[in-house]
Amino acid sequence: MPSRSPDCCLLRAVEIVKIFSEDGIGKVVEIPADMTARDLCQLLVYKSHLVDDNKWSLVEHHPLLGLERCLEDHELVVQVQAFMNSDSRFLFRKNYAKYEFFRNPLTFFPEHMVAWCQESDHTIPPSQLLQNFLSTSSCPEIQGHLYMKEVGRKSWKKVYMFLRRSGLYCSTKGTSKEPRHLQLLADLEESNIFTVTLGKKHHGAPTDYHFCIKPNKTRGEMKELRMLCAEDEQSRTCWMTAFRLFKYGIVLYQNYGVPQQTKTLLSHFSAPVRSVSENSLVAMDFSGRIGRVIDNPVEAQSAAMEEGLVWRRKTRMHILGSHSPLHHSSLNSVIHIAQLWFYGRITREESHRIIHQQGQVD
Known part of the structure; x- marks a missing residue:
């Protein structure tokens, strides 16, 4: 831990903290002075490609005294570190009974x-x-x-x-x-x-x-x-x-x-009932160096929604490049979808007419 005085730590815009995982491996992270324990846990989950199941916690550990406690989600990490000894450390691990x-x-x-x-x-x-x-x-x-x-x-x-x-x-x-x-x-x-x-x-x-x-x-x-x-x-x-x-x-x-509100928000996008064969499938994440199974249903739902948006964009671009008989008849009605100025169900000519009629001042 840094040997600077607490006042010096609190005045800095950013601070270096070292986090240890359960296997003893340390990771140095630069964080802003106002970062909370929850935000740091979210950052570590993202950087380590872990499943975000809202069970991860930051633990203040004093090995010589034999003391430890889980930081509350709202606590500022830099403020806690300011009063820790040089032998003390932060641990990153799960706490299933926190709430x-x-x-x-x-x-x-x-x-x-x-x-x-x-x-x-x-x-x-x-x-x-x-x-x-x-x-x-x-x-x-x-x-x-x-x-x-x-x-x-x-x-x-x-x-x-x-x-x-x-x-x-x-x-x-x-x-x-x-x-x-x-x-x-x-x-x-x-x-x-x-x-x-x-x-x-x-x-x-x-x-x-x-x-x-x-x-x-x-x-x-x-x-x-x-x-x-x-x-x-x-x-x-x-x-x-x-x-x-x-x-x-x-x-x-x-x-x-906070995590309960996130679950409620995602529940509005609930998936339709799947068949038995579909239920045997698992969600996968290929964003990292290797693929992994997504066990958290909330994370899996988010990944499915994002993949659906990407698929719809690809479908639109496929229509624009199609050579089917319907291509030329529908081209004029869909070409504006690919334009940067498109923000809704309105053609460029119609938007020009409205701007000319209403003026450019709110």
Whole structure:
């Protein structure tokens, strides 16, 4: 990673970033300062001739600390890189569960961990559950026990915690949530949440389900990290997902909706019902050095539409060069199609007449 100061990085119009694939191969890319993680993923998919199934993600990886997290689609890559250590790197890989909580919210938020589920007698439907997280007018809260590593020590302490929009708090008196008993551990606006990739023995963690909250504008010294540990995988997933929802809110839903809108747009061009023999065919892409099968139905539909447009253009040019008996009778009516000034179903003579009649000023 570059050793320049963060301010220097942010002032540059373009920045050099190095991306590593899962096989360890690095690729250097020059990107503008305002390029988002989603845009960079789209660029890498295009350059690498990969299938664009909206599952690719950019991962911030800190090997010495054993931390990593997926960048949100709207995050600016240059800003994230500005606060990364020289040993840190970006990884390019798939993340199938990035927005799964929008499709199956109940599996991500157990009722005993969601405060208002207990207060409302467990009757909140999934749609209302997500709405409460996304709406700024509501005050949702995740609660439960977590193990916390004490700063400067190897020991872990089990405490009762509360996660709100304003931050992560621990109770200094049992499970009490009175303001005088709450201690702020992390401000969500100033922090990010990471998965711990090192085994529990490295940090002496009580379980395998640990995660970490790291301040944004630090180089990641151990004394600045808030190491936490959950009882099971579902609890850890709940805490980490709620952290993202509280931190970004409706922006996450907008990120999730972008590929969905693309699918809806392409659905208007749905193909007719095909026969059994046609269903055995596969879509192919020959734009690269070698041909590849297109597995993504959205990409296949786009390729079919583009091929159809090319075929229609070739058909028109074939008519113009035909020697059939119909050629001379239809030539006058179709010759204008090949002209640069043609933009609709109108002959050149008719367009001249309209221009002369209406004038050349809007």
